[in-house]
């Protein structure tokens with residue numbers, strides 16, 4: 001009897017435990033704009049944010065990425081360091097930047113897309129931006145996690 005009960009529990013448990021992710025799509029265009037600057041999330045709920053480049057200007061001069069930072073991080077500081085990391089997809093690897101960056105996509109050219117996945121572990125405002133040189137001041141937003 002206990003055997004069957006355990007079997008039943010093992011079948012039900014994964015269904016209860018797996019919280020469906022919050023899925024969001026953001027587009028990025030040749031005018032250096034993200035389609036949305038405000039996203040909402042929940043503590044402990046996985047997020048799957050699709051970043052899609054819908055422009056036409058070649059990758060070398062207009063690529064975009066999506067970089068998500070911890071609450072309280074300074075976008076300008078991280079952006080300034082990422083600009084110098086051209087050989088690493090404009091993702092800085094110094095200790096301060098590594099501590100600030102939670103998740104990121106590769107640099108995307110026209111028509112390309114990528115799903116950035118992360119699960120917020122605390123409430124707060126998570127800044128996001130594009131780190132291609134010159135883009136962050138226009139291309140940024142906030143994921144508000146409650």
Ligand SMILES: [Cu+2]
Nearest residue numbers: 064130132135
């Ligand atoms: Cu960009």
